[in-house]
Amino acid sequence: MQQERSGNTRTKVNYRSLGELIRGIFFLLFGLYAIFAQKYNLGQFQVSQTILNILGIVLIAYGLFRVYRGVRYLFHQKD
DSSP, X not given: OHHHHHHHHHHHHHHHHHHHHHHHHHHHHHHHHHHHTTTTTSXXXXXXXXXXXXXXXXXXXXXXXXXXXXXXXHHOOOO
């Protein structure tokens, strides 16, 4: 019975870390899109490039934080 509980917990932790990684990658991609969209004619925005750069940097920083948390949960599990 105790092994079943620990097995279920381990599965939830793996899904959580996978979710953190996926969300982090999406935020990284959105940040890169915000920075490079107008430069490479991938989209037109009604705000200045400076604001898009700031938004992109914030999104990239948050994405890196999410990826870090996902990797930490994935590889540093307590048994």
